[in-house]
Amino acid sequence: MPTVREDVQYDPSNAEDILRFAKELKGKTLGEWIIDHENDRPPVNRKGRFGQILEDVVFGIPNNSKKAPDLEDVGIEIKSTPIKIEGKKKVPKERIVLSMINYMTLLEEGWDMSFFKKNGKLLIIFYLYEKRKRISEYKILDAILWEYPEEDLRIIRDDWNVIARMVKEGRAHEISERHTMYLAACRKGISNDKDSQRQPYSDEKALRRAFSLKQSYVGQIWKSADSESIVRCANMNKTFEEEVLDRFTPYVGRSTDEIEAMLGITFEKNPKSRYAILANKMLGVKTKNIAEFEKADVYMKTIRLKADGVPKESMSFPSFDYTEIVRQKWEDSDFYNQLNRRFLFVIYRADGDGLRFENAMFWSMPQEDLQEAERVWKKAVQSFKESRFTERPKMTESKVSHVRPHGQSGKDRVMANDGSMQKKMCFWLNAKYLAEQIKTCGQRKI
DNA sequence: GCATGATCATGC
DNA sequence: GCATGATCATGC
Numbered sequence: 001m002p003t004v005r006e007d008v009q010y011d012p013s014n015a016e017d018i019l020r021f022a023k024e025l026k027g028k029t030l031g032e033w034i035i036d037h038e039n040d041r042p043p044v045n046r047k048g049r050f051g052q053i054l055e056d057v058v059f060g061i062p063n064n065s066k067k068a069p070d071l072e073d074v075g076i077e078i079k080s081t082p083i084k085i086e087g088k089k090k091v092p093k094e095r096i097v098l099s100m101i102n103y104m105t106l107l108e109e110g111w112d113m114s115f116f117k118k119n120g121k122l123l124i125i126f127y128l129y130e131k132r133k134r135i136s137e138y139k140i141l142d143a144i145l146w147e148y149p150e151e152d153l154r155i156i157r158d159d160w161n162v163i164a165r166m167v168k169e170g171r172a173h174e175i176s177e178r179h180t181m182y183l184a185a186c187r188k189g190i191s192n193d194k195d196s197q198r199q200p201y202s203d204e205k206a207l208r209r210a211f212s213l214k215q216s217y218v219g220q221i222w223k224s225a226d227s228e229s230i231v232r233c234a235n236m237n238k239t240f241e242e243e244v245l246d247r248f249t250p251y252v253g254r255s256t257d258e259i260e261a262m263l264g265i266t267f268e269k270n271p272k273s274r275y276a277i278l279a280n281k282m283l284g285v286k287t288k289n290i291a292e293f294e295k296a297d298v299y300m301k302t303i304r305l306k307a308d309g310v311p312k313e314s315m316s317f318p319s320f321d322y323t324e325i326v327r328q329k330w331e332d333s334d335f336y337n338q339l340n341r342r343f344l345f346v347i348y349r350a351d352g353d354g355l356r357f358e359n360a361m362f363w364s365m366p367q368e369d370l371q372e373a374e375r376v377w378k379k380a381v382q383s384f385k386e387s388r389f390t391e392r393p394k395m396t397e398s399k400v401s402h403v404r405p406h407g408q409s410g411k412d413r414v415m416a417n418d419g420s421m422q423k424k425m426c427f428w429l430n431a432k433y434l435a436e437q438i439k440t441c442g443q444r445k446i
Numbered sequence: 447g448c449a450t451g452a453t454c455a456t457g458c
Numbered sequence: 459g460c461a462t463g464a465t466c467a468t469g470c
Binding site: 089272273277314394395396402404405406407408409410412423431 | 448449450451452453454455456457458
């Protein structure tokens, strides 16, 4: 029996071609395939039905539960997973369920055979789940070929070991999803005795379980589908930071007009985000979601210097929630988390009427300044606790940071910890402090 | 010229 | 509709 039907429009032995075919599904619905099958395949909304139809009708792979991946030649397993709309965001609706766990054979099969061989490479089709629609109407959002990044694989392998160890210790019946990080043993089927499984080192029956990728991890995969990778095609001998800074090199010293001309962009108006947009363009990416930036928690900020090298403005951070902040400790506060990461400063300097791109640099806050920020934060929190909302730390009181309004207008108010309505505020890094940091950091040279 | 308050533009 | 990054405006 052939692995795939003969009329499929892709080459099942060529991963690239499979991905091409899958990408072409974007924007389509299963309805486009199953019209002719309406009678024998009523599109009832039933768990897993979307995946079955997709594999069968679109990819031409008959339903099976064999050990080998769906596309055996290239070792690719096809998975479809629903995305739902939550507020304004699209997020995964479920975990992705992988192969069943067979407690009796798990240990002898080992990591490779029991897990990696079938689940190591996934072709993931994301579709938009909409409550009132039939599955033939769900729109396919995206398709990606997923291979686990090295650092994720380490964690997943640890997760697998946790599960295997419990089987080895005769505790398969105690396995739970909360024991693992990315990979989980999720329950499968109904929880009655009839459905329970034997395990090798105990007489106790264990629930049927399958390997699955946790919903939060699916969220990471989904996000990465949506972002771009800088190092994907980069020179492997360079570090990530070197690669990033190199992208900016051709523009160093050029005026923003020149850069815009080089990049072929024009601004009709003069949006406040102009230089941030320009920074993204110089990096050579279309979106803001640069995969490595997200993973490494790098925070890109544009800075405009006056001719004398001092930033024109202080640097703002997201506004805080009074009710939250008074309950938080410094170590788990938002401001601490915002500061305690790597920054990428994209720096422009005033030159005549316009601006010149000076350079880009990575920066992290020195420890002693982080302590100073902590002092400012604690002072602000103390004032809020005592309902002294106007006595917030001013720029003159600390060399590092201060608190200032940050709303959409002066009328932009939020509920404070004492129930009163107060102006929306945020922490800022002082312009002068930034000037000093840029100077010392700049001497280390990019 | 600087500190502080206020607001704009974008995108989710 | 609002959070966010960024910048503008004003008064001392």
